[in-house]
Amino acid sequence: MTQxxxxxxxxxxxxxxxxIAFYIILSQRNLIKLVMxxxxxxxxxxxxxxxxxxxxxxxxxxxTHAPIERMVLPVPQALTLTSIVIAVATLALMLSMVVHIYRxxxxxxxxxSRTMKG
Amino acid sequence: xxxxxxxxxxNILSLFIFVYGLYIIIHGHxxxxxxxxxxxxxxxxxxxxxxxxxxxxxxKSLKEHHLSILESGGALIFIGLAFGGIAxxxxxxxxxxxxxxxxxxxxxxxxxxxxxxxxxxxxNLAVGLKVLAxxxxxxxxxxxxxxxxxxxx
Amino acid sequence: MRKIAxxxxxxxxxxxxxxxxxxxxxxxxxxxxxxxxxxENAQSETGANNVxxxxxxxxRGFDTLGxxxxxFTAVTGVVMLFRRKKRE
Numbered sequence: 001m002t003q004x005x006x007x008x009x010x011x012x013x014x015x016x017x018x019x020i021a022f023y024i025i026l027s028q029r030n031l032i033k034l035v036m037x038x039x040x041x042x043x044x045x046x047x048x049x050x051x052x053x054x055x056x057x058x059x060x061x062x063x064t065h066a067p068i069e070r071m072v073l074p075v076p077q078a079l080t081l082t083s084i085v086i087a088v089a090t091l092a093l094m095l096s097m098v099v100h101i102y103r104x105x106x107x108x109x110x111x112x113s114r115t116m117k118g
Numbered sequence: 119x120x121x122x123x124x125x126x127x128x129n130i131l132s133l134f135i136f137v138y139g140l141y142i143i144i145h146g147h148x149x150x151x152x153x154x155x156x157x158x159x160x161x162x163x164x165x166x167x168x169x170x171x172x173x174x175x176x177x178k179s180l181k182e183h184h185l186s187i188l189e190s191g192g193a194l195i196f197i198g199l200a201f202g203g204i205a206x207x208x209x210x211x212x213x214x215x216x217x218x219x220x221x222x223x224x225x226x227x228x229x230x231x232x233x234x235x236x237x238x239x240x241x242n243l244a245v246g247l248k249v250l251a252x253x254x255x256x257x258x259x260x261x262x263x264x265x266x267x268x269x270x271x
Numbered sequence: 272m273r274k275i276a277x278x279x280x281x282x283x284x285x286x287x288x289x290x291x292x293x294x295x296x297x298x299x300x301x302x303x304x305x306x307x308x309x310x311e312n313a314q315s316e317t318g319a320n321n322v323x324x325x326x327x328x329x330x331r332g333f334d335t336l337g338x339x340x341x342x343f344t345a346v347t348g349v350v351m352l353f354r355r356k357k358r359e
Contacts, residue, residue, distance in 0.1 A: 053301060074323045085154055085338055092349055096353065147320060238318075
């Protein structure tokens with residue numbers, strides 16, 4: 001059934017992306033790099049959703065001028081649309097908060113603005 | 119505010135981008151695309167105008183409360199269409215088989231007929247309005263804020 | 272101390288991810304009972320040629336309502352954060 005490699009290679013790519021993003025979120029102190037790590041994790045999750053619904057030798061699930069083949073599953077693609085829009089909204093809100101932190105404290109290092117000043 | 123060549127070309131090019139985005143929104147039930155994708159394309163046209171002309175010049179004619187009216191209108195139309203078929207269930211497609219947008223396509227591959235789809239083309243327009251107004255408002259507000267910061271220092 | 276906790280949690284997470292790629296279904300053959308019904312009956316029930324749009328706006332319209340709410344809330348938050356003080 002799986003020709004070639006003994007593992008499923010796309011799911012290994014998803015695991016690599018999510019693992020790298022988790023390491024970035026845990027270890028970086030610069031706030032812009034933290035936001036980039038969250039963006040990489042969002043891309044990994046979207047890739048996972050799309051590769052869940054792939055059927056061997058399938059075409060896009062649209063009936064306008066469609067070739068006579070089997071179609072891939074449409075529901076994971078609908079979930080991916082929603083997930084991309086939510087990731088855009090979350091990243092916009094986080095970046096505007098980073099701009100505000102820079103204006104108030106003067107640095108974008110997360111260790112310097114740890115305690116809340118009165 | 120960039121040079122005269124950039125301003126002229128982006129004036130002409132942004133019209134093509136708006137027409138392309140509107141095409142993707144309207145033909146959402148026949149070809150790949152729909153409300154969210156077309157709204158993102160139109161917002162990228164607005165981003166081109168902001169970069170070419172400077173955010174202060176765009177802010178003279180496009181204020182935030184115009185965009186907020188567009189976005190709220192889109193959301194209200196979407197919820198109103200969802201309540202339209204409340205006799206059966208909450209999101210019922212009550213226009214299939216009736217006279218407006220009510221043809222039923224033959225099953226299997228076919229060249230698309232634009233008068234199909236029921237309530238889906240109206241929902242595509244509402245969500246497209248909402249997404250383009252929302253993303254343009256985010257771009258405009260952030261460009262204004264960071265340009266003011268450059269002037270102060 | 273912090274480095275020990277970070278290394279432990281990272282190794283547990285990556286072990287969980289690798290174990291998940293070994294247990295999941297093989298790549299081109301998903302279980303598809305609901306999607307077969309949707310591909311068969313989308314044109315006669317909703318009247319749209321694009322099955323993905325029919326799923327987003329008709330079979331799962333409630334998720335689209337939730338996502339529109341999230342987009343509205345995020346735009347409200349960003350515009351509120353950058354409001355300038357009125358000079359008076």
